Amino acid sequence: MDYTLSETAQKLLVALLKKDGITIRxxxxxxxxxxxxxxxxxxxxxxxxxxxxxxxxxxxxRRLIYLTDDGKYVAIRIKEIMEVLVKNHxxx
Numbered sequence: 001m002d003y004t005l006s007e008t009a010q011k012l013l014v015a016l017l018k019k020d021g022i023t024i025r026x027x028x029x030x031x032x033x034x035x036x037x038x039x040x041x042x043x044x045x046x047x048x049x050x051x052x053x054x055x056x057x058x059x060x061x062r063r064l065i066y067l068t069d070d071g072k073y074v075a076i077r078i079k080e081i082m083e084v085l086v087k088n089h090x091x092x
Contacts, residue, residue, distance in 0.1 A: 005048075005074075008033050009041035013050065013075035014082070016067045021054075023062045050074055 005013075008031075015031035016022075022030070028038045042065070045051040050071030055061050067075060 005078075006037070006041055006044060008037040009044050010078050012038065012041055012045065013067070013071060014079050016051070016065065016071070017075050017079060021064050021066050023064060027065055045071065 011031040011033055012027060015027055019026070019030060024038070024042065028035060031038070033041070042051065046053070048070075049068055052066050052068055054064050054066065056064060
């Protein structure tokens with residue numbers, strides 16, 4: 001079994017550190033990713049139990065995405081790795 005996360009999945013996790021419990025549309029905008037890869041990445045993150053989804057009780061019944069405890073742990077580590085890479089290799 002492949003235990004890697006796509007780049008899009010990683011971006012979604014890090015975005016959820018900024019604002020947890022948001023709609024899929026808000027998450028896609030916050031992470032600055034495209035719709036189709038984002039939807040695939042959300043399935044990937046659910047498979048690993050790094051995110052959970054809840055439906056609002058009020059109309060409109062939007063789907064809200066939250067980090068699980070494991071998801072928060074992984075997201076923090078990804079963010080730390082990204083910070084090291086940027087520090088050691090700033091954009092040209």
